[in-house]
Amino acid sequence: MTVFEFLVALMAMSIALSAIMTVAWLVQQRSGNSGWVDTIWTFGVGLTGMAGALVPMGSGWPTRQILVASFAAIWALRLGVHIASRSAGISNDPRYAEKIEAWGSDAPRQMFWFLQVQAMAGLPLVMSIFVAAHRPDARLSVWDAVAILVMIIAVCGEGIADWQLNRFKSNPANNGGVNEAGLWKLSRHPNYFFEALGWLAYPLIAIDLTGGYPWGFIALSGAACMYWLLVYVSGIPLLEKHMLRSRGEAFRAYQRRTNAFFPGPPRD
Template sequence: MSLLPALGLNFGLLVIIMVALWLISVRIRDVSFIDAFWAYGMAIMASASFLQADNPETLAYTIWVLTAAWGIRLGTHLFLRWRKEGVDPRYKKIMGRAMEKQGMSFAKAALLKAWALQIPLLFLVCLPAQLGILLAGANGLSLVSIVGAIIALVGIGFETIGDMQLKAFKANPANKGKVLDSGLWKFTRHPNYFGDFCAWWGIWLAAAPLGWPVWLAVIGPLFLSFTLMKWSGAPLLEKSLKQNRPDYADYIKRTSGFFPMPPKKHASN
């Protein structure tokens, strides 16, 4: 199938799924599970692309497996966390502001402030994977693609380990109100976000040898990087943690904000 119709089908599928999930969120009056679908949606877009690909070979399989593994792992982690913890305070605040200050109904706020916004952003961030799978054809793995796949695997592994460490830390009642500063969290305040960063830059690099459409799709990992480091990722999370964790300010002084680095030994001096 040609490129534009395939991408159009992917986008249409994404819209249909998002509308269905919006209706569910209205029924349960909670949009928090949107974070889980952000990851699942990437896996769905990659899988839809793979099903439309002509004679997929090693490169297409590699990009599909990397994207699906990242999306299913993270989506399941976030979904189970939502089932356990309930409404996310961030979304509760966003929805409350829209309803109280802008006079929106819950349904309208959920559509405009959550689901509708996610459609183009998810599609854009996932574009390198979609293009890579659709354009790969019978291509095998070049050296650049191998390097990209390794970076993506490192990111998936880094994020997985970081999430496991945080889950174990939270499971111990003695750690309530404390800051996790061991394991990967000793070297970066956001191992999970750094893992996302590596995964999607790796996927883009794996597809990059296919030419200019993928080169233009660099906007996907660029936007994701901006989101994680400067917009709705680390900044929003840290704002909340500084208010609720007394030790977090000192943790910031000694621990890298994003890229893993050895901790500073004399932050208090």
Template sequence: MIDSQDVLVVWIAAAVAMFLAWLLQLATRNAGLVDAVWASCLSASALFYAGSGHGGIVARAAVAVLGGFWGCRLCLHILARVLTEHEDGRYRHLRERWRGNPFKFFLLFQAQAVAVVLFSLPLHAAAQGPAEVMTPAVAAGIVIWIISLCGETLADYQLARFRRDLRNRGKTCRSGLWRYSRHPNYFFEWLHWFAYIFIAAGAYNAALAWLGPLLMLAALRWISGIPHTEAQALRTRGEDYRAYQRETSMFVPWFPRRGRT
């Protein structure tokens, strides 16, 4: 079901990239770089699989454009924060807890290289999709991707605008999409992975495309996303964030439990 040679190439390239990023964070003491490198590696894997895949030209082009652009946008968004702000609170907390142990950070970075491989498998499956011309399935995937990209970009913009206002220091963003979900950026990030299920339709390894939304939901809901983000928010915003938790849907956008503006 998997072209093991191509996947091995992605793993080696991701491991090398993460090793270099780990060396850089030793100097900068900003481990947030790992997230930017993770996104850039996925972007590169989309381009690689599109070039090496055996699917139809439309399916491979969709993987190259959609996967490549998505990862590049996310990388640049995270990199802008890494270069202009202090280390993300989640990683500061780990640095304190691990007492700056460089080996533990090395393992963290290499674990992200493994995550690159796992999350690249839906892209690999989509690059084997049979579509030689635009099909309803590919069109549906593109529509899902556009909606997801617009939603995630808007959520990122709204949060960045809120954080730039010094009057909001210590407060929780409740405007725009953040009124309906505590993590709208994560929701649209998760939704985006459904695009590759449609593009992979008819491929011999199409089932692998389901790993995208399943792995992303697990990562965001229980592993590295929401738990760490909310723990950091509670440390820095306390009761204001507890009220936000009581009033606002955690993941899927929905109306607040009581009216807020």
């Protein structure tokens, strides 16, 4: 991969993500339901990543390109459908609703630029997919197999965590309670843990420790970005603020005995 090819890909994916989040802004403004923002972002990142993975460049290997594009497709389809089903059942996402209320009359403009920031936050993710897909080695290695295993564990683990939470919420007896069953006994956000885990599949494929493909190290930025977003920005901080407000002492007790992100045994 040449510097020119990398820069062209970077620019094209930046423009694509910006356009997708502009559509997300229009949908949010028209529907009043900010829950659709995350749905569109997920499908947008997945489609942009797939396109980048499959674009012919001469240096890539079709089998690996298809494998990596499949990763992006499976991730976007599972997570996007889950978020879409959740968004269809609510009138607004409380995380965004709080921001919109704080912005007041300037909310439409502020929301537009906030979503453009989200578009750029997706750039390390799609570039991770891109550099993994275009690693030039014309063979699959043991690291590709490990990446496949990691992705399977991540997708299945996140799916199980989401299913357990949906089952808890669907029981009227649990209204106002805190789910501590299954994976949620080991982590307050097991779905986030498995989400971040899945992005480690791309550096496993992309990185060549012999130094033959220096572009591959860029794939680490996707995993780092997802961890940062989930743990410090739009994931745990906003959701736990909402949970403390709605669940009170029950959630505080849950915080004291359960790890926030990495699964582990509960504390007494």
